Amino acid sequence: MPAARESLLDAAYTALARRPWSAVRMVDVAAAAGVSRQTLYNEFGSKEGLARALVRREADGYLAGVERALATHTDPCGRLTAAAEWTASAARDNALVRAMLTGCWSERLPAPTLAAVPSSSAVPAQRRADGPLPSPGDLVRIVRDRAVMVLGGPGTAKADDCELARSCEFVVRLALSCVAAPPGEGGIAELVRGALPGQVI
Template identity: 80%
Template sequence: MPAARESLLDAAYTALARRPWSAVRMVDVAASAGVSRQTLYNEFGSKDGLARALVRREADGYLAGVERALAGSGEAGDRLTAAIEWTATVARENALVRAMLTGCWTERLPAPPLTAVSSTTTVPAQRRADGPLPAPHDFVRIVRDRAVTALAGPGAAPADAAELLRSCELVVRLALSCVAAPPAEGGTAELVRAVLPRHLV
């Protein structure tokens, strides 16, 4: 029931924007999504399951945006700048993404454990949500590796690959610093140019 699942996640996200997670009621989420409370429990199992699924969905959405930025046209520096700007924008607009990237969870947010939880569900999407959730260091590694894959040319020498890996990690860590302290207009591109190897700028 993918459509019902997405509607329930949308309803939970909207409810979270209005009140702390502790005050979000399952019955209200189901009513807002236009489905029965039983459907909600069939999909997620519990409120904790709903929280895990919501966090997983927002993590996936963030990473999909990173992929789009890295796949764009332009030079390596332009694409990395787009990925940093996406990171800063989505973290500013989405409290769950900000918490996942920084590890700073407020009492307003659900804070599911990042380790896998025991799952008996038959819903494949929920089994995935019940698996390990990414921590800030996981995001650094995932985004860094995706940037290297997107930017590495065919037949790159091992020394070039190692330099690219270091540079992409620096760029990802810059992105995280931009979440906490956004640079001035145009400052993101300057930061990227400062850390990229000269031949990629």
């Protein structure tokens, strides 16, 4: 029941914006989503399962945004700048994305273990959520690899590929530094342009 699952995740996310995760009650999440508490437990199994599913959804949403950002321009610098700006923006606007990218989980947030947990769920999406959740290092590697895939065409030489991977990872890490210490307006684009070697971009 994908629609109910998304409604429950939306309700949990909204509840989390209003109160600490420890004060979010399953019965309130179910009521806000317009489903029974039993439906909530059928989908997620427990509050921990709901937390894992919420973190997984926000990670997937962040990565989908990276894909969109990398597709918005034709030039490599523009693509990397868009991905860096999306990373900083997503972390600024979404506390769960910020925690996933930085590894800094406040007491207000759910902090599920990143390791896989035993899953007896019959719901495929929950089995995936019960699998390993991405660490900050995992997310850096995923974004770097996606950027390399978009930017490195079939004619890229191995040496160029290594340099491209280093540059892409550098841009992701530069974006993360902007999460902690935001630059002024237009600052990320200037930082990316100034930091990338001309032969890579």
